[in-house]
Amino acid sequence: SQKIEQNSEALNIQEGKTATLTCNYTNYSPAYLQWYRQDPGRGPVFLLLIRENEKEKRKERLKVTFDTTLKQSLFHITASQPADSATYLCALDDTNAGKSTFGDGTTLTVKP
Amino acid sequence: DGGITQSPKYLFRKEGQNVTLSCEQNLNHDAMYWYRQDPGQGLRLIYYSQIVNDFQKGDIAEGYSVSREKKESFPLTVTSAQKNPTAFYLCASSLGGGPTGELFFGEGSRLTVL
Numbered sequence: 001s002q003k004i005e006q007n008s009e010a011l012n013i014q015e016g017k018t019a020t021l022t023c024n025y026t027n028y029s030p031a032y033l034q035w036y037r038q039d040p041g042r043g044p045v046f047l048l049l050i051r052e053n054e055k056e057k058r059k060e061r062l063k064v065t066f067d068t069t070l071k072q073s074l075f076h077i078t079a080s081q082p083a084d085s086a087t088y089l090c091a092l093d094d095t096n097a098g099k100s101t102f103g104d105g106t107t108l109t110v111k112p
Numbered sequence: 113d114g115g116i117t118q119s120p121k122y123l124f125r126k127e128g129q130n131v132t133l134s135c136e137q138n139l140n141h142d143a144m145y146w147y148r149q150d151p152g153q154g155l156r157l158i159y160y161s162q163i164v165n166d167f168q169k170g171d172i173a174e175g176y177s178v179s180r181e182k183k184e185s186f187p188l189t190v191t192s193a194q195k196n197p198t199a200f201y202l203c204a205s206s207l208g209g210g211p212t213g214e215l216f217f218g219e220g221s222r223l224t225v226l
Contacts, residue, residue, distance in 0.1 A: 009152070031211040043116075043202050043217030044155070089154055093212040098143065098162050099170065100212045104154040 002027040004103040006090060012109045019077040021106045023090035026071060028101075030092040033066055033073050038087045038105065047088075048075075080110045114139045118203050118218035125190075125197070125225050133188045133221045135203035142208030144186035145215070148172060149200045158201075161186055162208055190223060198225045 007022035023033070031052055036044035050057045050066045050073070057064050063076040077084050087107045091100040116137045125131045137144065143162050147155035157170030161180040175194025180186055190197045200222050204215040 004154075032213060034214070036215075041200075041220070041222075043204075043219050044215070045217070046214045049214060091215070098168075098208075098210070098212065099145065099157055099160050100215060101157065101171075102147075102154040104152075 002101070004028075004090065004092060004101060006088075006103040006106045008106060009104070010107045010109070012111065013080055015081060015110055015112050017080055019080050019084070019108055019110070021075040021088050021090075021108070023073040023075070023103055024071060025092055028071075028092050028094055030094055032093040033064075034091045034093070034100065035062075035064060035073075035075050036089045036091060036102075038089060040087075044089055077108075080108075082110045082112055085109050116203055116205055116216055116218035118201075118221050120221060121219065123221060123223045125223060127225055128192045130189055130191050131197075131223065133190070133201055133203075133223070135186045135188065135218060137184050137186075137205045137216070139205055139216060140183070141205035141216070142183070143206045143212070144180070145204045145206075146170075146176070146178065146186070146188045147202045147204065149202060149220075155202060158188065197223055199223060 003026045005024045034049045035047045038044040048064045061078045065074045087105040089105045091102045093100045119134045145160040146158040159178040161167035177189045203218045
């Protein structure tokens with residue numbers, strides 16, 4: 001069966017450190033993999049999209065890697081700040097499926 | 113400002129009542145989606161529509177109904193057949209055509225069944 005797993009429900013790190021979140025999947029062939037940020041009681045906000053033929057993508061302090069052999073994506077936030085505290089969701093878009101499937105999310109807390 | 117508007121933000125319903133959640137977008141997107149989110153969980157797809165007058169069931173469509181009569185509107189009805197309707201409902205849109213790409217979300221509607 002298809003499955004998306006994000007490494008842990010919660011991740012606590014110290015301000016200034018790099019946060020690394022993991023998204024593993026089985027029985028998907030995603031054309032795209034996306035990462036979203038969600039604050040409590042709000043809708044998710046798009047952060048980054050990486051295509052199946054891309055290995056890495058960066059945006060400011062964010063970096064996403066995508067390994068289709070390992071079926072894994074890593075999401076890094078460098079020089080983390082307390083304002084980065086939120087839940088981060090990965091989403092897979094199967095080729096031509098016309099829909100995205102989400103993982104359960106990882107809640108990141110950055111402590112001052 | 114372009115975006116997605118969901119209403120109402122909070123809604124209370126008695127058991128046995130149907131309720132309709134509104135979702136409007138002015139992004140000129142072809143595709144629209146409804147997701148449900150329960151506490152501590154990710155988003156589960158209820159229904160989606162790639163084009164006007166057409167929609168498909170998602171993973172948890174039972175007890176829900178939708179319509180797509182206009183490009184900018186995709187209302188969701190939570191019927192009395194939905195066994196556990198208390199949840200946070202999110203509407204989203206995307207450009208459409210092939211893989212989904214970036215999803216734009218509304219601020220959500222929180223439904224509580226009393």
